[in-house]
Amino acid sequence: MTDTFTHFARHALGHVISSCKLTHCIIACLFCLFCLGLSGCGDKTQKKAALPRPVRNVVAPQFSFSTSFTQTGEIRAHDELTLGFRLDGRLLNRKVDVADQVSRGQLLASLESQASENQLSSARADLLSARVAERMSASNLRRMRMLMPAGAIARVQLDNAMSEWQSAASRLQSSENTLKNAQDTLSWTRLVSPADGVITQVSASVGQVVSAGQTVVTLAESGQRDAVFDLSQAQVAALKDSATFSVSLLSEPAVKTLGILRDVSPQADPQTRTWRARVTLENPPAAMVLGASVQGALPAVGQRTLRLPASALTQADGHPGVFVVNPRSLRLERRRVVVERFSLSDIYILSGVTPGEIVVTAGVSKLRDGERVSLGDRAE
Template identity: 50%
Template structure:
């Protein structure tokens, strides 16, 4: 019995000793694993490689591309011809392109009504002249009778008033006759000067209003080249500035010219400014209607031209991303002289030779390290 109790006690102590060793070992092992995992999670990731970017080297400052305009030849002096009366066109003797002389008939209106008005005015004038003669004779008689006391003073005064009234009526009738004659002459459209017909807008049988354009006369042989400016950057061109105008169909055909004028206000329909260049002895090929070109001089200060895709913003200012010597990005505010859909022209803010990012500027950040992988031409 005693041996049995001794064996049981030894087994119990052995069991307790084993549990006492295993449990701490398990806790220690768990802590090691947890600490190892924490060290792995807190380790910093490797740095990202520099992003490749497209760049362009800022060129030396220079003028913007010359502005080339396309226009047409027009007469130096153009006259829009119109009737001064309403009426129906019964004839037109001039055709498009005809050369006409001063005073030559060009078109005519129906004139039956104006002829009747002229006849009535002549009859009224004849009646007024007859009444004036009668009043003058009556006044003469009254003046003869007055000294002898045959008539009263009031009768002489009445005869004097009748004569003056008849005289006024005669003058009014003469003016009415002159108006009727003018109205009849206005039914005929004549050339005010020698020139060429460059436009016709009515046909025989058409009813026109007073002042409505009938045709256009190019007076004389002087010619202008007419262009439309779409921007205001060349509006400061001085008058008399010399220019060279070339024929679009044949660039070898050219003529010298000077700036005649630039319209101070834009056309409300086209939003363009009209530029007229007076040509000096233009060749025959530069006839009215011919298409011509002119290159305007650049009067702006030197600028740096860059692709428009390089433009970004810094607050409310235009800016560019510049790659510095350490290949890091600098967001540089700049001043733009002008811009279009393809290019920007930088007046200040960057230097010639600096590398400018030209693609993906919206996804890049200042201070970011980049790799200029490709340089645009």
């Protein structure tokens, strides 16, 4: 009985020990599988992180003399005259219209002149009367002077004759001035062209009552022509005295000429906040007629520069820099550059980048020197 119990106890104990070993084996296997799973996830994460970052880029262009700015404008006469009458009146006729060619002294318009003609007639009559009175007083003075030495007249009579003659002479001079004024007034009822040119604007119609100085027509003188541009404050700041512009027709860019800055308006237009600049053209082509649309370019003064998008700019050791992509290794190189000037959309580089190199143009703040990248979209 004792032997049987002992044998049974040994057998049960062995079974328990075997079960424990199996459990430990299972736990160990599960732990290994868990570790392998974590290791596999880490590999995927590393592989995912190791993929090169795509970057937007541009191929650096050649160095060139860039332009400070370009602006559209139109051709105007070098001298434009606003013509009007020098007195009030009703417009009797107008002999010209817009685009008419006129010559110096040609009649452009006239006012009703009946009142001025009446004034002229009255002035002529008054002058005739004054001349007769002056002649009579002068004759009387001569007679008195002849009688005075013989004592035939008193001294007071000679003095009175002298006074009458002086008064008549003054009246004669006044009448002559009145006649001259009446003649001028009559001539002012006629508006004539002061120079050869073309009518660019008509501001009054027949039958309209106009005031003295009111614009009736605008005359563009023949001869020199100007290109007129409306410039922003930044563009005005870039101008220098006697700046030279390249001016070309907007419809036909091959037709071009040079122009010299003539003047810039001292005040900005209250509506557009722009300043008007006039550029005098040198030997303008015949195609640059009055009113033609043109484009003016102001060449930058200085060295040749290489233009890149402003978004490519970063810092290299506290100085301006860009990221250049090595075409073989596709790794980034932070390159220090010398910037000549900036604009809202571009930077102009004097040195640091060679034409043909690949420059990153976006996301430069998130990149690091030596990072491996892939070439993404290429900027225009």
